[in-house]
Amino acid sequence: MSAVVSEAPSATTTGLREGAFGHATALACRECGHQVDLGPFYACPECFGPLEIAYDFPAVTREEIEAGPANIWRYKALLPVPTDIESSPNTEPGFTRLLEADNLARELGIAKVWVKDDSTNPTNSFKDRVVACALSAARELDAKVFACPSTGNLANAVAAAGARAGIKTVVFIPSNLEKPKQVNSAIFTENLVAVDGNYDDVNKLASEIAGEEEGGAFVNVNVRPYYAEGSKTLGYEIAEQLGWRLPDQVVIPVASGSQLTKVDKAFQELIKLGLVEEKPYRIFGAQAEGCGPVATAYKAGVDAIRPVKPDTIAKSLAIGNPADGIYVLDIARRTGGAVEEVTDEEIRAGIVLLARTEGIFTETAGGTTVAVTKKLVETGQLDPTLETVVINTGHGLKTLDAVSDQVSAAATIAPTYAAFKSAGIV
Amino acid sequence: MSAVVSEAPSATTTGLREGAFGHATALACRECGHQVDLGPFYACPECFGPLEIAYDFPAVTREEIEAGPANIWRYKALLPVPTDIESSPNTEPGFTRLLEADNLARELGIAKVWVKDDSTNPTNSFKDRVVACALSAARELDAKVFACPSTGNLANAVAAAGARAGIKTVVFIPSNLEKPKQVNSAIFTENLVAVDGNYDDVNKLASEIAGEEEGGAFVNVNVRPYYAEGSKTLGYEIAEQLGWRLPDQVVIPVASGSQLTKVDKAFQELIKLGLVEEKPYRIFGAQAEGCGPVATAYKAGVDAIRPVKPDTIAKSLAIGNPADGIYVLDIARRTGGAVEEVTDEEIRAGIVLLARTEGIFTETAGGTTVAVTKKLVETGQLDPTLETVVINTGHGLKTLDAVSDQVSAAATIAPTYAAFKSAGIV
Known part of the structure; x- marks a missing residue:
């Protein structure tokens, strides 16, 4: 799939199955209101403004939502996802405390x-919500690769969701990222790419790759309108x-x-x-x-x-x-x-x-x-x-x-009651 | 509260409010069946076997459970907790994927x-379930300190639940424990105690302290019967x-x-x-x-x-x-x-x-x-x-x-499309 910004919707959007994006009807420009067909587009061909999902919502009741699963799909009628979304492997995020x-x-x-x-x-972050919606879009658009530039949490979510869905993932992070966030991506994917630069450099590189390579769904680039709805x-x-x-x-x-x-x-x-x-x-x-x-x-x-x-x-x-x-x-x-x-x-x-x-x-x-x-x-x-x-x-x-320097054990003691009493904890 | 094993239930169990332990009726010995009154006891006064909760369950329907919250309290009728358990601050664990x-x-x-x-x-572990039940018991038994020996996860859960409930916590861990588990307790409590020894040493020390000190609820020692039900x-x-x-x-x-x-x-x-x-x-x-x-x-x-x-x-x-x-x-x-x-x-x-x-x-x-x-x-x-x-x-x-040596980034690259192509990821 090509994500060239100025292209109008083309063959890439044909072949979409009925209801692929639920009650979404089009992509609408947040700036000028211009609408384009649903597809892997994120920028308005008229004014380059960001595209957002436009809907024709059905009547939805509180009771219908409450009868849904204890995850984000209880709101599926309000998201750009098909009605059978629960049947596709996903991480089932949301409905947190x-x-x-x-x-x-x-x-x-x-x-x-x-x-x-x-x-x-x-x-362990809100990114699982947005990635679940991006994964659905990637699936409906028949993307071969599921990818993202990330400050860490998004990479974790994309790599995990892709593993579960059985789609190839490639995640890009700044090379100076915290070790736990790196391992928390590498554990799920063989294709963690560390980039020497800050997030804005990584993001720019991802946009370039999204524009050059066919068949990739970059969750926060060319399927961003779907992603963001999460x-x-x-x-x-x-x-x-x-x-x-x-x-x-x-x-x-x-x-x-x-x-x-x-x-x-x-x-x-x-x-x-x-x-x-x-x-x-x-x-x-x-x-x-x-x-x-x-x-x-x-x-x-x-x-x-x-x-x-x-x-x-x-x-x-x-x-x-x-x-x-x-x-x-x-x-x-x-x-x-x-x-x-x-x-x-x-x-x-x-x-x-x-x-x-x-x-x-x-x-x-x-x-x-x-x-x-x-x-x-x-x-x-x-x-x-x-x-x-x-x-x-x-x-x-x-x-x-x-915070590891901010907090620590109050005492390290020998395993005896006398040692405990000497420590003055209670 | 004293946790001396051979003592019969005494003054410590008077003053319990009606329904403090839900539909629980007694503590029954798993080995000999001998029953004692509900209280901070864990070993049978007759045979030293472990005490478990005995219930007189009401009729419970699937619909009643399904109408409950998306956490363990949907099963409160089957646990040793009061019917108003949701109104006391707790971590609201369970109903996981x-x-x-x-x-x-x-x-x-x-x-x-x-x-x-x-x-x-x-x-981030099942221990939040058991600790939520132990916390309820500690509250009903008017314990002043909420404590545990732990291999790590339990300490995390006790320290967090205690912070939220506003009860003093003391958690004991082996001093060689993984750093993340240590920080994940110390962040919640001022009283993380590292013990030079393995878990069995830590556990033995905790039992000794539980026997010597008044007013402490050791979740997996003297309130273990309630805890374990979680x-x-x-x-x-x-x-x-x-x-x-x-x-x-x-x-x-x-x-x-x-x-x-x-x-x-x-x-x-x-x-x-x-x-x-x-x-x-x-x-x-x-x-x-x-x-x-x-x-x-x-x-x-x-x-x-x-x-x-x-x-x-x-x-x-x-x-x-x-x-x-x-x-x-x-x-x-x-x-x-x-x-x-x-x-x-x-x-x-x-x-x-x-x-x-x-x-x-x-x-x-x-x-x-x-x-x-x-x-x-x-x-x-x-x-x-x-x-x-x-x-x-x-x-x-x-x-x-x-696993941090098992998985890693596939490549570290400069922030350019040429560098990405050279890395051979796609």
């Missing part, structure tokens, strides 16, 4: 906090798990910015479908100071995002030129939210705070989100009297080095 | 294989997720042996309650050669288990003197199963096999279970024409060192 986080709320001085914990997904399930689940209602405030980490925009889209869809009552909500973005181009633009009150060279321990957020940054700005401003950034030191403290209060071991991205939530309260940007959902997107076991 | 594993089945030469994947639990939920879930029926064969790792006995108990309870049809099933135990006391006894055809000094990479199975080993032998023999053991090399290969076929990254214990399943087929002990469930109890990110 939404925990009432009273201890964290007390520490942050917020009336009510919930943590949406995506660290318990199959490969993040909507985070928004659907939050609403359903709150008892079919929207929260007042949500804090979401920002890498490319796609996830934040899709949670907003999910909320809007639920309102339109009559599945939740319409109400105001505020969406906040969280970045690291070492890679905070969206936060910088937000604070400066400008619309343009100036790319940066990332330098932060939050490697999964280290995208210096975020594709959806301008839409994040737009949503934060429209909903009365904000985009804030924190230091690496604050990120480490955020990881420990979440662990000690709620028993969740998050990675650096989650530490960023918790630390930004704290800062948003302290700076008066987030209303502490309102119910707030904090999204944890990944697992601390993948970024162990970030 | 049961994956149809066709790729693995093909590799193993078995007609049908399912993998029950407990690596996606809150702290493993039944693995059996319940397998049956429910198969569409309310029992599998033909199950392969389960054996450390203390408790989990295997509880899966059998769960199947028996489901039959008695009329929730599944009665049918024959075979239960197989999996051990590492470096710590295979139960496999050794099984092969020798004897009833007594001779303790061993563990020497294996499967540290979470490294219990040289397994408390429930004799019951494992009994169940394997009674159901037509077996207990088998594999080498560390086979364990590593088992980890890679599961990852490459099903996209699941298991720890050494899961590698053991997969490798044993392979050996059971090769030696004709497991019937390859029958449906088989393989239980994966933990996560590979915790035992990274076991």
Whole structure:
């Protein structure tokens, strides 16, 4: 399959089976509204804007969704996937815990906090959601290779999902990536490619390969419109798990910015479908100071995002030129939210705070989100009297080095009661 | 609370609130049947046999269970927990994936294989299930400290659950434990105690402390009867997720042996309650050669288990003197199963096999279970024409060192298309 941007849909989209993309009807440009047929396209042939999935949703009831499986396919009617999606081997991600986080709320001085914990997904990050949708698109488009550029979590998810689906995978990562994330990809695929450069270099290379090579589905390049829709399930689940209602405030980490925009889209869809009552909500973005181009633009009150060279321990957020940054700005401003950034030191403290209060071991991205939530309260940007959902997107076991010097055994003792008593633990 | 073995139930059990332990009625000795009141007891005052929970189960329907939450509390009527258990902060474990594993089945030469994947639990092992039940008991017994000796996974689960519940935790581990498992406990608790010795030394020390100190709930010592019941939920879930029926064969790792006995108990309870049809099933135990006391006894055809000094990479199975080993032998023999053991090399290969076929990254214990399943087929002990469930109890990110030399990047390249083409990946 060719992913040349300016080409109109061609032979590649013929041969699609009926209902290959569920209730999706076309790809629509987010900028100019121009529509093209469903296929492996991601950029508007008219204005080069990003293409998104357009749907003709059927009537969907809460009861139909609740009768579905305990994974993202309970929302299959709202995703670009066929109705028989459960019968194709996939990692069955989603429907993760939404925990009432009273201890964290007390520490942050917020009336009510919930943590949406995506660290318990199959490969321990929210990426399993988007990859499951991309895998379905790859299958329907008859792709021979399933691939991605990644800061780590996406590579883990693509390599695992591809192994299970029996499709060849090739995953590209920056060569300086954390060892656990490298092993967590190499264990699933023979084709882990380390690239000497940062994520933006890796991403650029992947786009070039996607344009040159036939038959490859790059999950976040030429099947990105399908892929990105998977993040909507985070928004659907939050609403359903709150008892079919929207929260007042949500804090979401920002890498490319796609996830934040899709949670907003999910909320809007639920309102339109009559599945939740319409109400105001505020969406906040969280970045690291070492890679905070969206936060910088937000604070400066400008619309343009100036790319940066990332330098932060939050490697999964280290995208210096975020594709959806301008839409994040737009949503934060429209909903009365904000985009804030924190230091690496604050990120480490955020990881420990979440662990000690709620028993969740998050990675650096989650530490960023918790630390930004704290800062948003302290700076008066987030209303502490309102119910707030904090999204944890990944697992601390993948970024162990970030905290392994922060915590340790209280004592090392001989195996005797006397030694225990001497240690003064209780 | 005192845990002196020979003491009869006393003042410690007064003050229990009505329904503190759900439909549990007493503690009954597994050996002699003698019953004592519910309380912090684990050994029979008559014969020193292990105490188990006795119940007076109500009528329970499939529909009632299916209407419950997507975690172990959907089975709360069958556990020693109060009916309002969901309202107390806990990690909400369970209802993990049961994956149809066709790729693995093909590799193993078995007609049908399912993998029950407990690596996606809150702290990434099945221990979150048992700890959630122990936490409930600790709360009802008004314990001031929540503690355990552990090979790693249990410490992770206790420290996390205790943090969330707001109860002081103290966890004891062998000082040579894998770094990820150490950090994954220390992140949650200030009181991680490393003990110079193996697990059996740590366990002995914990029993001594439990006997000497008041007010502590050692999850796998003095509240062990409540704790152990949590493993039944693995059996319940397998049956429910198969569409309310029992599998033909199950392969389960054996450390203390408790989990295997509880899966059998769960199947028996489901039959008695009329929730599944009665049918024959075979239960197989999996051990590492470096710590295979139960496999050794099984092969020798004897009833007594001779303790061993563990020497294996499967540290979470490294219990040289397994408390429930004799019951494992009994169940394997009674159901037509077996207990088998594999080498560390086979364990590593088992980890890679599961990852490459099903996209699941298991720890050494899961590698053991997969490798044993392979050996059971090769030696004709497991019937390859029958449906088989393989239980994966933990996560590979915790035992990274076991495989980090086995897998690696295929290439490290410059960020150019020419460099990619030269690498010969596609």
